[in-house]
Amino acid sequence: MTDPTQMSLVDAANMVASKEISARELTEACIAKAERMQPTLNCFISLDAKGALAEADAADAALARGDAAGPLQGVPLAHKDMYYRAGKVSTCGSKIRKDFKPDHTATVLERLAAAGALHMGGLNMSEFAVGPFGHNExxxxxxxxxxxxxxxxxxxxxxxxxxxxxVVFGALGSDTGGSVRLPAACxxxxxxxxxQTRVSRYGVMGLSFSLDNVGPLTRTVRDNARMMGIIAGAxxxxxxxxxxxxDDYETATIDAEIKGxxxxxxxxxxxxxxxxDVRALMNASLKTFESLGAEIVTVEVPDHEKLADLAIALRGPEGAVLHQAWMRDRPDDYGAQVKARLEPGLAISGTEYVMSQQIRxxxxxxxxxxxxxxxDVFHAPTINIPVxxxxxxDVKASPNFPAAIAGMTHCTRPINYxxxxxxxxxAGFTDNGLPASFQLVGRPFAEATLYRVAAAYESEARFCDHAPS
Amino acid sequence: MDSQTMRDLVMYWQGVTLDDEAASRLAALSTSVGKTLNAVAGGSMFDTEPAHYDRALIAMAERSDD
Structure with missing residues (x-):
C-alpha cells in the first residue's frame, strides 16, 4: 500500500470500515509521520501515541465484534490544544495554563469520539488563540x-x-477573527x-464568546463536511x-452542481x-466557477470600514474579563504581542460594548x-497577500504590529462580526510557492450551500491533489 | 482622550499598568471606537430590543438546501 497518511479523511474512514486497513496500522503510520515531522513543523504540543494506539485497538475490536462503523471509525485526528478533555493537560498554547487539567470534556470532542475518531494529541496554537500568524513565544x-x-x-x-x-486527517481549530480560515488558507x-451559533463551544477555551467559533480543517471539502456534520447542532x-x-452537509458535496x-x-x-498574484488567482477561481455554469455579480459591501472597531468593542471586553486577573498579576507570563492585543479590552466602556452587541x-x-x-454566495480572498x-x-509588540495583524486578518475579521x-x-499557489485561498460566505445556516459550491469547484480545480513534498 | 488619562483610568478600573506605547495606542483606539459607534448607531437606541443574535440569524436564514 502507498503511504496511508496521504489519503483523505473519508477514504481513510472507508478503508477502516471495510477492513482494508486496520485502525492500528493507520494510527501507527500517523504516529511515525508525526515523530518524523515534529522537528520540522513543531505542530504538536503533546503527542499521545500510547492513547491513540489504545483507541485504535478499541476501534478495531469493535469492528471485529461486528459493531457498525462510525463515520470516523479509527481515523486519527488531533486538535488545537484548547479543547478540554477531562483530566488531560490543555495548555491553550500558554505558559500560564501549561499544567491545566480541566474536569470536563468538550462537547465537540465527545461527538467526534462517538463517531469513532481517535485522538492523537494537542496541537500547537497561538497563545490563548491570539495571533493570526501562528507564532508562539x-x-x-x-x-x-x-x-x-x-x-x-x-x-x-x-x-x-x-x-x-x-500527519493527521483532520483537526479542529477555533475562529474568532479568522483563526480557522487563515491556517487553512496558508x-x-x-x-x-x-x-456564529452553529457549533457548541462547551469545554472549549474562550476568547470572545460573541465571536468564537469551532470549526474543522481538512484536506478536502467532503472531509470537512463530514466533520462539520458531526460537531454541529444544539x-x-x-x-x-x-x-x-x-443539514446533511456531506450529501451536498456529492455530484455537486452549481449551474445557475x-x-x-x-x-x-x-x-x-x-x-x-492573489488577484490573478481569485480571477482564475471565478473563471472556473463560470465554466461550471455560475454567474458572477458585483456588489458594494456595506459598513466594512467600521467592522474592525465594532469587532474590537466585542472581543476586547470579553477577552479582558477572562484575562484581567492574570494581566494584573502575571503580565510577564504573556507573550509581548498577546498582552498588547488583550489590552484594548481594558479601554472599552460598558456602553460601547453593549452598543456593539445591540447593533450587530x-x-x-x-x-x-x-x-x-x-x-447565493459571496466570494472574496481569505488572505489578499501571499503567505x-x-x-x-514576527514583529512581536513593535510599533507596526497592529498594521501587520490588520493586513493578515483584513478579509476574515469582518465575517466574524x-x-x-x-x-x-x-485556490492555487502564489508566486512564492505558498497556497492561496478564497472564502465563500453565505446566509446564516447556509453551510450546506457553501459545501456544495466548494465541492463543485474542487472537482474541477483539484488543488486537493497537491501535497507538500 | 490623552494617554495619561487612559493610563490612569485603566489602573483605576482594572488595576493593570500600561506602558507609554500601550496607553497611547489605547487612547487612539478609544477615540476611533467611539466615533464608529456614534456613526453606526445613529442616535438614540432607546427603542432597541436586547440583541438575541441567534434569533436574528435564524430569521435571516433561507433554507434553500432543504
Missing part, C-alpha cells in the same frame, strides 16, 4: 508544511500544519467557520448553540492592498440584504 513557532520558513497562519497553527503536512486546506450544555436543524448559481464579488474593501443584528441584516439580494515568512511577520458562515477553499 512559549512553545515555539509552528511551521508551514509547504515551506517551513513561512507561517502557518493562526491562531490554529498546529491544526493547519498537521493536516497540511499529512496550509492549502479547507476550513469552515460556521454560522447542545444542552451550551445554550448559545442554535436549535436550528443541521449567482456568486457575488466585492467592488470594495476585500481587494484593498491585494497583490497581483442590524449590521448583519444590512450585509445579507445587500449581498444576497441577487446572489508571509516567519521572519518578516457579521456572524455568517464562511468556508476557506484552496
Amino acid at each position: 512559549h512553545w515555539g513557532h509552528c511551521r508551514n508544511p509547504w515551506n517551513p520558513e513561512h507561517v502557518t497562519g493562526g491562531s490554529s497553527s498546529g491544526s493547519g500544519s498537521s493536516v497540511g503536512g499529512r 496550509c492549502g486546506l479547507v476550513g469552515m467557520k460556521g454560522t 447542545d444542552p450544555k451550551d445554550l448559545t448553540a442554535s436549535a436550528m436543524p443541521v 448559481l449567482r456568486i457575488a464579488v466585492p467592488s470594495n474593501y476585500y481587494y484593498d492592498g491585494a497583490t497581483d 443584528p442590524r449590521i448583519t441584516q444590512r450585509f445579507v440584504d445587500t449581498v444576497f439580494a441577487d446572489a 508571509p515568512s516567519i521572519a518578516e511577520s 457579521l456572524g455568517l458562515p464562511s468556508l476557506a477553499v484552496p
Whole structure:
C-alpha cells in the first residue's frame, strides 16, 4: 500500500470500515509521520501515541465484534490544544495554563469520539488563540508544511500544519477573527467557520464568546463536511448553540452542481492592498466557477470600514474579563504581542460594548440584504497577500504590529462580526510557492450551500491533489 | 482622550499598568471606537430590543438546501 497518511479523511474512514486497513496500522503510520515531522513543523504540543494506539485497538475490536462503523471509525485526528478533555493537560498554547487539567470534556470532542475518531494529541496554537500568524513565544513557532520558513497562519497553527503536512486527517481549530480560515488558507486546506451559533463551544477555551467559533480543517471539502456534520447542532450544555436543524452537509458535496448559481464579488474593501498574484488567482477561481455554469455579480459591501472597531468593542471586553486577573498579576507570563492585543479590552466602556452587541443584528441584516439580494454566495480572498515568512511577520509588540495583524486578518475579521458562515477553499499557489485561498460566505445556516459550491469547484480545480513534498 | 488619562483610568478600573506605547495606542483606539459607534448607531437606541443574535440569524436564514 502507498503511504496511508496521504489519503483523505473519508477514504481513510472507508478503508477502516471495510477492513482494508486496520485502525492500528493507520494510527501507527500517523504516529511515525508525526515523530518524523515534529522537528520540522513543531505542530504538536503533546503527542499521545500510547492513547491513540489504545483507541485504535478499541476501534478495531469493535469492528471485529461486528459493531457498525462510525463515520470516523479509527481515523486519527488531533486538535488545537484548547479543547478540554477531562483530566488531560490543555495548555491553550500558554505558559500560564501549561499544567491545566480541566474536569470536563468538550462537547465537540465527545461527538467526534462517538463517531469513532481517535485522538492523537494537542496541537500547537497561538497563545490563548491570539495571533493570526501562528507564532508562539512559549512553545515555539509552528511551521508551514509547504515551506517551513513561512507561517502557518493562526491562531490554529498546529491544526493547519498537521493536516497540511499529512500527519493527521483532520483537526479542529477555533475562529474568532479568522483563526480557522487563515491556517487553512496558508496550509492549502479547507476550513469552515460556521454560522456564529452553529457549533457548541462547551469545554472549549474562550476568547470572545460573541465571536468564537469551532470549526474543522481538512484536506478536502467532503472531509470537512463530514466533520462539520458531526460537531454541529444544539447542545444542552451550551445554550448559545442554535436549535436550528443541521443539514446533511456531506450529501451536498456529492455530484455537486452549481449551474445557475449567482456568486457575488466585492467592488470594495476585500481587494484593498491585494497583490497581483492573489488577484490573478481569485480571477482564475471565478473563471472556473463560470465554466461550471455560475454567474458572477458585483456588489458594494456595506459598513466594512467600521467592522474592525465594532469587532474590537466585542472581543476586547470579553477577552479582558477572562484575562484581567492574570494581566494584573502575571503580565510577564504573556507573550509581548498577546498582552498588547488583550489590552484594548481594558479601554472599552460598558456602553460601547453593549452598543456593539445591540447593533450587530442590524449590521448583519444590512450585509445579507445587500449581498444576497441577487446572489447565493459571496466570494472574496481569505488572505489578499501571499503567505508571509516567519521572519518578516514576527514583529512581536513593535510599533507596526497592529498594521501587520490588520493586513493578515483584513478579509476574515469582518465575517466574524457579521456572524455568517464562511468556508476557506484552496485556490492555487502564489508566486512564492505558498497556497492561496478564497472564502465563500453565505446566509446564516447556509453551510450546506457553501459545501456544495466548494465541492463543485474542487472537482474541477483539484488543488486537493497537491501535497507538500 | 490623552494617554495619561487612559493610563490612569485603566489602573483605576482594572488595576493593570500600561506602558507609554500601550496607553497611547489605547487612547487612539478609544477615540476611533467611539466615533464608529456614534456613526453606526445613529442616535438614540432607546427603542432597541436586547440583541438575541441567534434569533436574528435564524430569521435571516433561507433554507434553500432543504
